[in-house]
Amino acid sequence: MAETIDETRIIAWVDGELDDAAAARVAGAVAADPALAALAERHRRMKARFAAAFAPLAxxxxxxxxxxxxxxxxxxxxxxxxxxxxxxxxxxxxxxxxxxxxxxxxxxxxxxxxxxxxxxxxxxxxxxxxxxxxxxxxxxxxxxxxxxxxxxxxxxxxxxxxxxxxxxxxxxxxxxxxxxxxxxxxxxxxxxxxxxxxxxxxxxxxxxxxxxxxxxxxxxxxxxxxxxxxxxxx
Known part of the structure; x- marks a missing residue:
């Protein structure tokens, strides 16, 4: 059965929380699906916004x-x-x-x-x-x-x-x-x-x-x- 790549999975991939095999599957799905690619990019932007806002707190x-x-x-x-x-x-x-x-x-x-x-x-x-x-x-x-x-x-x-x-x-x-x-x-x-x-x-x-x-x-x-x-x- 093909793995379902949902928003939770995309977020885990962007955050580097998946193992190599799972990350490769998500990367392939993102490359093939513009909607998933847009979702991944959105999460990356949110991470960048958090980084910019909270960097001085580190x-x-x-x-x-x-x-x-x-x-x-x-x-x-x-x-x-x-x-x-x-x-x-x-x-x-x-x-x-x-x-x-x-x-x-x-x-x-x-x-x-x-x-x-x-x-x-x-x-x-x-x-x-x-x-x-x-x-x-x-x-x-x-x-x-x-x-x-x-x-x-x-x-x-x-x-x-x-x-x-x-x-x-x-x-x-x-x-x-x-x-x-x-x-x-x-x-x-x-x-x-x-x-x-x-x-x-x-x-x-x-x-x-x-x-x-x-x-x-x-x-x-x-x-x-x-x-x-x-x-x-x-």
Whole structure:
């Protein structure tokens, strides 16, 4: 049976994650299919955009913070909902407690980095609020501008909302416009296991999330400047 070469496979190939045999198969498919070639080129451009935006972070000292795993905003929302309903439910069985503790810890990571509010990662209107300094930076800065908040790119998601991929306070995040403001859709500690900032390609998990929601290509600088002048669509 012929191997299916889908977007996930193309991304893995561009990122150098396939073995030699698999890479050769994908390379052949890309050479023979203009649509796959365009998809591969799009991902290369996104990697280059991340590299340009995050290169200065590779040599920067990481701020001190608690070690943490990938933050699940959906888990955070469920944890808050569970807490709100706890008074009306019987006490949980002993073997159910560790999962609840883990979800609560994820909420703690977000709170520790200044993220507040309700919601999860389901959509722009179902997400977490951002701290005021981050909101101000997302409102003012263009991609690649220096600052405590480093924006990698601006794009539209598949619902048409403007979104921005950025790093702030040691978190690699994605926020999208909703109800006249920026709402957090995704956040993950922007460190390797050794504690150093990720290399110039930016955060791979963050980029994978962007790939999963982006519609079309990221905005170029002219389009981004216009979007800022239009107050990001209000």
């Amino acid at each position: 040599d920067a000292p990481a701020p001190e913070r608690p070690a943490a795993e990938v933050v699940s905003l959906a888990a955070a929302r469920k944890a808050r909902a569970a807490k709100a309903a706890a008074a009306s439910r019987p006490a949980p069985r002993r073997w159910m407690v560790p999962g609840a503790i883990a979800a609560s810890l994820l909420v703690g990571v977000l709170v520790g980095h200044g993220y507040v509010g309700g919601g999860g990662a389901g959509g722009a209107r179902d997400a977490l609020a951002l701290p005021a300094p981050t909101v101000a930076a997302l409102d003012r800065q263009l991609s690649g501008d220096a600052g405590a908040v480093r924006v990698a790119m601006t794009f539209r998601d598949r619902d048409g909302s403007l979104c921005r991929g950025f790093t702030a306070s040691g978190m690699a995040s994605v926020a999208c416009r909703a109800d006249g403001g920026w709402r957090l859709r995704y956040a993950v500690p922007a460190t390797t296991q050794g504690g150093d900032y990720r290399q110039a390609g930016g955060d791979a998990a963050q980029m994978a999330f962007i790939q999963s929601i982006i519609a079309g290509d990221p905005l170029d600088r002219a389009a981004e400047t216009k979007a800022r002048a239009d107050r990001w669509g209000k």
